[in-house]
Amino acid sequence: MTKFTDYLYDILQNSIEAKAEHIKLSLKRNGLLRVLIEDDGIGMDKDTLLKVRTFSYSSRRKRNVGLGLSLIHDLSTSTNGYFNIDSTLGVGTTLSIGFDDKHIDFPEFGSLEALLGDLYIHQGVKNFTLMYEDVLLDFKALGFDDESKTMSQKKKLEQVAKALLTRGGYENN
């Protein structure tokens, strides 16, 4: 992965696959870059929770290699961060990960508004909320519901998101 937003997109696809109705992503810089992902999907049992950090576990039946969570776990540990995952069957999953984004092993951040656009156009996303520092962005509250997903709507959402995020101190470098 070359961009941090690709890691996030990959991890958020797990929530989509877990049939989450509402996914929340929170990004805050407080010493470390702190990422919190909360979903109301099907969740995991305790045995699975212990295995997801490793490459040799996957929920798929075809293959037994799972890269998504293990890659972000390794990125957090190699950048002196932290990785916590908590899940309850039938309730949802909470992922709390920290990174030192000044660390030499931390990738380029990528575009947050493009991430939002790509999540919006994903046919499995029902509602999504982003909290970036103090800026709150909610697809439904902004009028981007899952009924009318088109590329023009996606571009409009990206423009709105960029304007709101820039006001909140976000710089796309």
Next chain:
Amino acid sequence: MKTIEELKQLRDESLKKMTMRYTKDGYRVQVGMGTCGIASGARAILNAFLEQVENHELKNVTVTQVGCMGECAYEPMAEIIDASGQSYVYGCLTIPMVRQIVEKHMIDHQPITKYLLSERKDS
């Protein structure tokens, strides 16, 4: 009561929405969006397919995300399945290749064999 203009606008919007839905006839495009796909740039490829389908106003095409397709070295990949169930897998995609695939394969119905990884027919 809505005016004719408003009704026409509603019809156009609904037709555009249909590109994101599952259509029984026509083409189904499945872009590999597993970790390997995303790492190779599948997000841009998915956007390119969606953009081309919308630009050409193709109503009989469904574009969806799927997981790892098993040939990670050839990512970004997309599988195109036609109405008869014939599947074509394209590998190592770039945005100009997506444009050609949409124009030649999905509009002119001529698969681009030099970009194909495999093809099979589900019985």
